[in-house]
Amino acid sequence: MAGPTVMQAAQGQHGAAAASNDGQSEQRSLIEFAVKAGETFASAYYAATDSPQRIGLIPTLYLPNSTIVWNGTPVSGKDELVQLLAAMPGSKHELQAFDAHPVGGGTENGVRRAPSVMITVTGVVTHHIPGSASTMAPTNAPKSAGGSSIKDLPLEALPRTFHQSFLLTPQPTHGTNAPVPDGGVNCATADGVWAARLFVQADNFRFIG
Template identity: 40%
Template sequence: MATPAPVPLTTADIEIATRAADAFTRIYYAAYDSPSRLAELPKLYRPTSALTWNGTPFQGQDGVVSMVQNMPPTKHDIQSFDCHPIPGTQPPSLLIIVSGSVTHGLGPSGNPAGTSKQNKEGHPRVFSQTFMLVPDAAAPPPIDNR
């Protein structure tokens, strides 16, 4: 028996995916940079979510807490994101690639006195992060605003 071909994406699917990626990116990094990130960031992950940071794997909401609890404060400056809707589900899964710069700590002025200007701590660094957002089958259906 042949596997059915995936349903092609429509222009509306792509527009909705782009708006969703934009909203997700704003919400995610606002939560990440928030003083309450230990409470806020895990809400954006499921118990089955997996992530890898600097080669270290983390699982679920507890893994997110474990990853960020010992990190200094952050400030992300998003320069761009790409969104790729993946056909096969309705709504489609989204592959989102975000790039920009991130400052850990209080910036260069937060470094101890006498710290070399060559020291990278506290200075913005380029980053790239990739997300795969998958529809939640347990989520309530969308509200029809017609």
């Protein structure tokens, strides 16, 4: 049996190269979507967390079956999440490092499926309890003058470094006809190729300093 001709071999190589380029282009597009989604979500999430209305805002970003761990303590369901939010003092979050990347997603049999998005955040949070660093008026008075200093404050009143990771998933999931739930964050690439409403599937928060 005769082998492939030079022309056929060249066509095969060209087809493989085109498929590779398409795959790389799609991967770049998925990364663009993940970064856009991460920025949109982080902005919405921490603004809501620092808002006096957070009890009504934060739960709308989660699914009913979301897995939540807050500083080593499991939080089961939205009811416990609301209880946690109600028990926490007001806060101010300042983000220092941020990363986002796609998990899964892509085109299969001509159908585009938006990816899940993994987000990691590192920052500093100050809780507004009486006497906290965030409520102290700036002063140049020496300690001997009787004023308090940050070093005198309890740990919970000091700015603390935290690390938080999220797994966002698009809803409804691919292949289902379930209605899109209320809440979440909408995200789309500039060209509109990838678009989805994303919800928190998993959330892990921990103080690291």
